[in-house]
Each structure stands twice: as C-alpha cells, then as structure tokens.
Amino acid sequence: xVLLSAQGMPVAKIAEVTFTSADRVxxxxxxFDADAFDSLYPRYKGGRPKTFTLPERREIKKxxxxxxxxxxxxxxxxxxxxxxxxxxxxxxxxxxxSQRQARFH
Numbered sequence: 001x002v003l004l005s006a007q008g009m010p011v012a013k014i015a016e017v018t019f020t021s022a023d024r025v026x027x028x029x030x031x032f033d034a035d036a037f038d039s040l041y042p043r044y045k046g047g048r049p050k051t052f053t054l055p056e057r058r059e060i061k062k063x064x065x066x067x068x069x070x071x072x073x074x075x076x077x078x079x080x081x082x083x084x085x086x087x088x089x090x091x092x093x094x095x096x097x098s099q100r101q102a103r104f105h
Contacts, residue, residue: 001028002040 004014005025015022031039052060 001025002032005029 001014001018004017005011009017011022011025011029014025018025028039
C-alpha cells in the first residue's frame with residue numbers, strides 16, 4: 001500500500017487492488033508517515049491479559065491445597081457436616097416443652 005501510494009496511485013484504486021477499504025489504506029499510509037518502517041511490523045498483543053501474576057498463582061495454589069486448620073480463624077472453625085466423624089449431634093427437642101410453648105403462643 002505504501003509503495004503504491006508513493007507511486008502516485010489514488011487511495012480508492014489502492015483499496016481496490018489490495019481488497020481492503022479506503023479507510024484502511026489511509027490508516028496504513030498515515031501510520032507509515034508517523035512511524036516510518038516500524039509501522040509496518042505487526043504489534044502482537046497476545047490475547048487476553050493475564051489475570052494473576054506467577055507469585056499470586058502460587059499463593060492461590062498453596063491455599064487451595066492446604067487444609068482449613070492451617071489458616072486459622074475463621075477457616076479453622078468450620079462446622080462438620082452431619083454424620084462426619086467427630087460431628088456433634090444436637091439432642092432432640094423436648095416434646096412436652098415444645099407442645100407447651102405452642103399452646104401459649
């Protein structure tokens with residue numbers, strides 16, 4: 001595009017020959033005027049930026065692989081699921097007391 005423009009070809013004809021839009025041809029020519037040959041090299045972006053740095057990922061992995069007791073409160077005070085070894089079972093409610101409360105309320 002730059003060579004065709006330097007040879008005096010109009011923008012519309014360059015767009016037709018290169019199978020692109022006239023706006024794209026103008027952008028390439030303006031970029032070349034501003035940055036010379038550096039504007040012709042691709043500027044790879046690499047897609048989506050990384051969300052976490054390497055040290056952050058290592059810390060996340062360490063936390064994920066460790067147990068709750070290693071982190072102290074509030075994680076060490078997790079309630080055990082019912083039926084798990086060491087889980088405390090609440091005693092059943094006193095039936096007479098619950099019936100008395102129901103009558104007075």
